[in-house]
Amino acid sequence: MVVAEQPCSVLINVNLPEVPTEQSLKQDFENGSTAVKIKALKSAIIMMQAGEKFPGLLMHIIRYVLPEQDHMIKKLLYIFWEIVPKRTSDGKLLTEMILVCDAYRKDLIHPNEYIRGSTLRFLCKVREPELLEPLMPSIRACLDNKYSYVRRNAVLALYTIYRNFEQLVPDAPELIQSYLEGEQDPSCRRNAFIMLIHTDQQKALQYLQSCIDDIGSFGDILQLVIVELIYKVCQAKPTERAKFIRTVYNLLSSNSASVRYEAAGTLVTLSSTPTAVKAAAKCYVELIVHESDNNVKLVVLDKLVKLQDDHKHDLALQNELAMDVLRILGSTDIEVRRKTLDFLMNLVSLRNVKDVVGILKKEVLKTYTNNDKDQNTKLYQQLLVQALHKCGVKFPNTAEVVVPVLMDFLGEGNEKAAESVLEFVREAVTRFENLQTSIIEKLLSSLPNIKSLSVMHAGLWILAEYCTSENQIREMMDVVLEMIGQLPIVDSEIRETADGEEAAATVPSGQGVSRVTADGTYATQSVFSSIAKHNQDKPQLRQFLLDGDFFVGAALATALTKLALRYHEVCGDAVEKNKLTAQAMLILASIIHLGKSTLPKKPISDDDIDWLSLCIRVLNDRSPLLISIFTRGCRASLQDMIGTIDMSKLDLSESEKSLIKTDVDSLINFNQLVSKNSDKAVDELEMSLLAATEGTNKKEADLSTTSLSKVYQLTGFSDPIYAEAYINVNQYDIVLDVLIVNQTPDTLQNLSLELTTLGDLKLVDKPSAVTLAGNDFCNTKAQVKVASTETGIIFGNITYDISGVSGDRSCVVLNDIHIDIMDYIEPATCSDTEFRKMWAEFEWENKVSVQTNITDMNAYLSHILTCTNMKCLTPREALTGDCGFLAANLYAKSVFGEDALANLSIEQLSENGMLSGHIRIRAKSQGMALSLGDKITLSQKKEKAV
Numbered sequence: 001m002v003v004a005e006q007p008c009s010v011l012i013n014v015n016l017p018e019v020p021t022e023q024s025l026k027q028d029f030e031n032g033s034t035a036v037k038i039k040a041l042k043s044a045i046i047m048m049q050a051g052e053k054f055p056g057l058l059m060h061i062i063r064y065v066l067p068e069q070d071h072m073i074k075k076l077l078y079i080f081w082e083i084v085p086k087r088t089s090d091g092k093l094l095t096e097m098i099l100v101c102d103a104y105r106k107d108l109i110h111p112n113e114y115i116r117g118s119t120l121r122f123l124c125k126v127r128e129p130e131l132l133e134p135l136m137p138s139i140r141a142c143l144d145n146k147y148s149y150v151r152r153n154a155v156l157a158l159y160t161i162y163r164n165f166e167q168l169v170p171d172a173p174e175l176i177q178s179y180l181e182g183e184q185d186p187s188c189r190r191n192a193f194i195m196l197i198h199t200d201q202q203k204a205l206q207y208l209q210s211c212i213d214d215i216g217s218f219g220d221i222l223q224l225v226i227v228e229l230i231y232k233v234c235q236a237k238p239t240e241r242a243k244f245i246r247t248v249y250n251l252l253s254s255n256s257a258s259v260r261y262e263a264a265g266t267l268v269t270l271s272s273t274p275t276a277v278k279a280a281a282k283c284y285v286e287l288i289v290h291e292s293d294n295n296v297k298l299v300v301l302d303k304l305v306k307l308q309d310d311h312k313h314d315l316a317l318q319n320e321l322a323m324d325v326l327r328i329l330g331s332t333d334i335e336v337r338r339k340t341l342d343f344l345m346n347l348v349s350l351r352n353v354k355d356v357v358g359i360l361k362k363e364v365l366k367t368y369t370n371n372d373k374d375q376n377t378k379l380y381q382q383l384l385v386q387a388l389h390k391c392g393v394k395f396p397n398t399a400e401v402v403v404p405v406l407m408d409f410l411g412e413g414n415e416k417a418a419e420s421v422l423e424f425v426r427e428a429v430t431r432f433e434n435l436q437t438s439i440i441e442k443l444l445s446s447l448p449n450i451k452s453l454s455v456m457h458a459g460l461w462i463l464a465e466y467c468t469s470e471n472q473i474r475e476m477m478d479v480v481l482e483m484i485g486q487l488p489i490v491d492s493e494i495r496e497t498a499d500g501e502e503a504a505a506t507v508p509s510g511q512g513v514s515r516v517t518a519d520g521t522y523a524t525q526s527v528f529s530s531i532a533k534h535n536q537d538k539p540q541l542r543q544f545l546l547d548g549d550f551f552v553g554a555a556l557a558t559a560l561t562k563l564a565l566r567y568h569e570v571c572g573d574a575v576e577k578n579k580l581t582a583q584a585m586l587i588l589a590s591i592i593h594l595g596k597s598t599l600p601k602k603p604i605s606d607d608d609i610d611w612l613s614l615c616i617r618v619l620n621d622r623s624p625l626l627i628s629i630f631t632r633g634c635r636a637s638l639q640d641m642i643g644t645i646d647m648s649k650l651d652l653s654e655s656e657k658s659l660i661k662t663d664v665d666s667l668i669n670f671n672q673l674v675s676k677n678s679d680k681a682v683d684e685l686e687m688s689l690l691a692a693t694e695g696t697n698k699k700e701a702d703l704s705t706t707s708l709s710k711v712y713q714l715t716g717f718s719d720p721i722y723a724e725a726y727i728n729v730n731q732y733d734i735v736l737d738v739l740i741v742n743q744t745p746d747t748l749q750n751l752s753l754e755l756t757t758l759g760d761l762k763l764v765d766k767p768s769a770v771t772l773a774g775n776d777f778c779n780t781k782a783q784v785k786v787a788s789t790e791t792g793i794i795f796g797n798i799t800y801d802i803s804g805v806s807g808d809r810s811c812v813v814l815n816d817i818h819i820d821i822m823d824y825i826e827p828a829t830c831s832d833t834e835f836r837k838m839w840a841e842f843e844w845e846n847k848v849s850v851q852t853n854i855t856d857m858n859a860y861l862s863h864i865l866t867c868t869n870m871k872c873l874t875p876r877e878a879l880t881g882d883c884g885f886l887a888a889n890l891y892a893k894s895v896f897g898e899d900a901l902a903n904l905s906i907e908q909l910s911e912n913g914m915l916s917g918h919i920r921i922r923a924k925s926q927g928m929a930l931s932l933g934d935k936i937t938l939s940q941k942k943e944k945a946v
Contacts, residue, residue: 010049010083019047022054029057029064034073037065041076048083051752051768058084062099074107074115078122086128093130101131108138113147120153124160132161133168140175148185155179155188159195173200180207186219193225197232204229212247220256227251227262234270241270252283261287261300268307277311278320285324294333301328301336305343312346322347326359334376334383341387353395360388361405381417389424399428399435407442410459415452419833422458429466430639440466444475448483453544457555464559465635473567477580480560480587483541488590490597493546545594548602553591557615560584562630564619569631581619588612714814720744721751721798721812729823733764734784736817740798745774747803754799755782759792760927761819772800792819822935825900827871828893835873835889839901842922846933850906850917852940857886857906860915860940867939868892868932870902884908898928 020028020043028040044057061080065073086097107119120142126132139161142154155176162172169175173196180192196204208226215226230244248270251263264280264287284304288297304325311317325347328340348356367381385406392399406421425443429436443463450456467476486492544552564584568577592612595604618626714723722741727734736755742748753767764783772778784794794817799809830838854860858879865872870890872879879886890902906917919936923929 010079022056025054025057026060029060034068034070037068038070038072038076041065041073041080045076045079045083048080050766058094058096062096066100066103071115075118078118082122082125086131093128097128097131101134104131104135105138108135108142113145113150116142116145117147117149117153120150120157123157127164129165129168132165136161136168140169143175143179148188151183151185152188152191155191155195159191159199162195162199173203177203177207186222190219190221190225193222193229197225197229201229201233205233209243215247216250216254220254220259223251223254223256223259224262227259227266231266231269245271245276249279252279257287257291257296261303265303268310272311274314274317277307277314277317281307281317281321282324285321285327288328288336289330294331294336297328297331297333297336298339301339301343308343308346318347318349319351322349322352322356326356329359329363332376334379337380338383341383345387345390348391348394350395353391353398357388357391357398357401360384360391361401364388364405378417382420385417385420385424389420389427392424393427393431396432399432400438403428403435403439404442407446410443410446410450410455415455416833418450418452418455419458422455422462426458426462426638429462436466440472444472444479447479448540450540453549453552456541456544456552460552460555460559464562465638467563468566468570470567470570473563473570473580476563477560477583480541480556481583483539484556484587484590485539485542487586489542489545489594490590490599493594493599545591546600548600548604550591550595550600550602550604550608553595553604554608554611556591557588557612558630560587561615561618562634565622565627565630568622585616585619588616712815712817714738714817715798715812719812720810721748721800723753723798723812723814725817727817727819733786734761734819736782736784736794738767738780738782739777740770740772740780741777742772742775746805747774748772748800749803750809751798751800753780753782753796755794755796757784757792757794759819761786761792761794786819786824793817794819820935822867822869824894824896825869825892825932826895827869828891828899829871829873830891832873832889835891835901838899839903839922842899842901842924844923844926844929846921846929848919848921848933848936848940850915850919850940852915855908855913855915857908857915860906861886861888861904864904864919864936864940865890868902868935870900884910894928898924900928900932902932 020040025040025044028036032040041061044054044061048054061077066077068074081100085094087093104119104123107115110116110119120139123132123135123139139154139157142150143158145151145154158169158172158176162169166172176192176195177200180189180196183189183192193204193207196207208229215223218226227248230248234241234244245267248263248267251259252267254260254263260283264283267276268280270276281304284300284307287300288304291297291300304321308318308321322344325340325344329337331337331340344356364381364384367377367384388402388406392402403425406424410418410421425439429439440463443459447456447459447463450459463476467473481487538546541552541556561584564581567580571577571580592604592609594600595609618630710727710729712725712727714725715721720743722743724739726737726739728737738753740751740753749771750769751772752769755763755767757763762785764785767780767782770778770780786792796814798812798814801809850860852860852863854863861872861879864870868890870892872888873891874888879888885907886904887906888904890904892900894900901922903920904917905920906915908914909916919933921929921932921936923932
């Protein structure tokens with residue numbers, strides 16, 4: 001088998017405008033100036049990285065370029081020597097490399113310390129012991145150089161040489177230990193200490209114990225390495241923990257934020273005592289408060305959340321941690337504040353809820369005094385309202401304190417915060433009967449100040465539903481009359497308009513009316529300005545109607561109908577009953593009259609007229625069935641909805657708890673029973689590093705049953721070359737492992753896999769050319785970066801030359817590989833408010849018709865959820881029943897942060913029982929909407945698996 005991949009530590013991606021030939025490069029090296037040689041050397045390096053072979057260039061570079069003393073040439077030569085083949089086809093070292101080795105030796109004794117250091121760094125990448133052996137005395141001598149740059153790179157060179165070829169420097173640990181005792185430079189000590197940790201840990205411990213009292217004065221780079229050593233030693237030998245716990249405690253007060261972060265993580269790993277956990281938690285909080293980088297704040301906050309999850313039964317820790325976490329709200333970044341408030345809600349308990357609510361109230365007051373209310377301030381207000389909402393519902397004794405603070409938001413300009421307040425008010429009056437009176441009184445006083453249309457709708461509904469006493473109903477009616485203004489609306493508006501025109505006609509042009517100001521002086525006021533001011537001072541509800549927003553009139557009709565019907569039940573005076581009913585009918589009739597006139601900016605809709613007329617008819621007839629629906633049925637529906645929301649939240653929390661599953665036949669590793677030399681010991685440091693470099697793994701089925709589904713056949717069985725690719729999808733990239741089989745008896749030379757991408761895909765590296773013997777095979781890999789969830793296509797061909805046959809290169813065209821976007825889409829959850837907001841904002845929509853042979857609506861919904869990786873936001877209770885119609889909202893999020901929304905609306909036809917309807921998909925990007933639509937179209941006809 002031929003191995004296509006060769007080890008390489010250099011990656012250069014530069015496109016050359018002109019590709020030089022080998023002969024032209026030789027001429028440039030032989031006769032060119034220094035600048036020309038630099039350009040030619042760069043071209044040679046780039047072309048060799050792309051797979052070109054220049055066997056004749058090596059001697060020219062040794063003769064004409066190697067003697068140059070220019071620093072840029074020396075830097076380029078280090079790259080060239082790293083990538084150039086140093087052995088013959090039979091594995092022997094090229095004789096020319098002896099001359100190169102002599103050049104290495106001269107650079108190691110060069111008077112310029114940067115040339116020495118660069119040479120030492122280059123030697124770390126050399127994998128030929130024949131080249132390194134003559135250089136060992138010079139490398140050892142660099143340990144005594146007066147420049148720290150040379151010494152620290154000499155330590156690294158010795159470390160890599162000892163790790164790869166121990167026979168070249170067998171006494172390296174002893175040499176470095178003696179060197180470490182006399183070294184004072186922090187970077188040199190760090191490199192030496194790292195080498196001892198990985199080569200002879202016992203010697204590293206001896207050095208650490210000899211200077212354990214002076215660790216606080218070390219530099220941060222050395223302290224980080226010490227923390228790593230302590231962690232490794234205590235993981236391998238738990239009995240050694242007592243020796244180093246005090247050291248880790250002391251490092252919590254280090255001047256370096258990185259050291260404090262690592263020390264806190266190591267401390268909770270070594271000890272789970274309340275004292276250690278509290279010290280680590282306080283350290284994390286201090287890091288978040290004093291760190292300026294918001295990304296670092298979020299990372300440390302994740303650590304703090306994990307720490308709380310691991311010790312959630314420690315009530316004392318929860319109480320102290322809650323008060324410390326409140327300090328993080330001083331950050332100006334909205335994401336940090338959002339995550340902090342979410343975390344804080346998990347820490348609130350009966351012990352600290354009063355203090356938490358008090359501080360959140362102060363934060364609310366700060367947003368009131370902030371004159372510059374940008375988008376982040378408004379969003380922060382909404383987050384504070386939601387946090388107080390959760391506290392009020394979870395701890396009813398605080399609701400009485402929370403409600404007055406939140407009611408002030410109703411008159412503010414922040415519509416989202418006001419909507420959140422009314423959600424809390426609606427839930428509070430439903431759950432806490434003892435607070436209904438105070439909440440209704442506060443809401444009644446705040447209703448005239450509401451400026452938002454949607455908030456006015458909700459406020460009217462809540463007041464109409466929970467104003468049950470005779471006095472409350474009268475107060476509500478007085479507030480409505482105040483907000484609606486003089487009745488009838490049309491006649492009063494015509495009179496006001498006529499009076500204004502008459503006043504304007506009586507005053508000559510350029511004159512005004514004399515007024516006395518507040519300080520006693522006289523001023524002239526124009527009649528036109530007074531008329532404009534009068535128009536601006538109209539009651540808010542009347543202004544809504546004049547603007548053409550008659551849906552608020554329909555909401556007012558429902559509210560007045562409930563009030564009048566309930567007033568007939570609680571009031572004993574027949575005259576008062578008829579009076580209030582007549583007022584309500586006059587208001588509704590006046591709204592209908594206004595809607596049909598030319599005064600509003602927009603005419604009233606037929607639906608609003610029908611509803612207003614129906615409410616007038618209900619007030620007139622007062623049938624028992626309609627009275628029951630208006631006075632009792634609406635409240636019962638509200639209670640059912642709140643109960644459904646609670647159940648959905650409970651189901652969500654239970655599902656989150658059960659995300660981590662372990663197979664029944666999985667092995668259990670006990671660290672105490674595993675020998676220190678075993679590779680089965682669980683190392684959390686290595687696991688976290690692996691997660692950072694490879695990304696998080698998605699839940700998937702057993703590899704033995706799913707790996708074959710990711711294999712794509714690229715050529716046919718009758719082609720001279722058979723190829724198939726295994727697609728390994730990581731978080732942000734795709735690795736194609738391609739198997740290439742030579743099905744002919746001929747030797748194929750310069751066999752190249754040429755790939756091209758379509759869409760938001762980018763080929764990172766080009767597979768190198770290989771030579772395949774007859775009936776031989778090889779594996780090669782190609783890496784593709786993914787930028788978005790848009791469906792991408794990978795296509796290409798395989799080109800090769802047949803040994804001994806002259807002519808054009810042969811070519812085999814490959815089948816296309818379509819990248820499935822489902823590998824990058826994950827189910828997610830959002831609130832109904834967020835869903836509606838995104839639905840209104842997203843501009844790309846894809847409408848897919850339902851064409852399926854599945855006849856059960858719930859089965860079809862489950863099938864769509866499975867094939868799109870989306871989550872159904874509609875509660876299960878709303879999907880039950882047999883009404884012949886089903887509507888559901890679906891939501892998912894990609895690993896790139898893209899949101900995908902879908903609305904499924906289907907009905908079951910009575911004629912043949914088949915399903916009919918549409919799936920509307922909305923996304924921020926066109927590719928996301930189209931890709932999801934294509935996925936649904938291809939998969940919706942599949943039968944449900946039995």
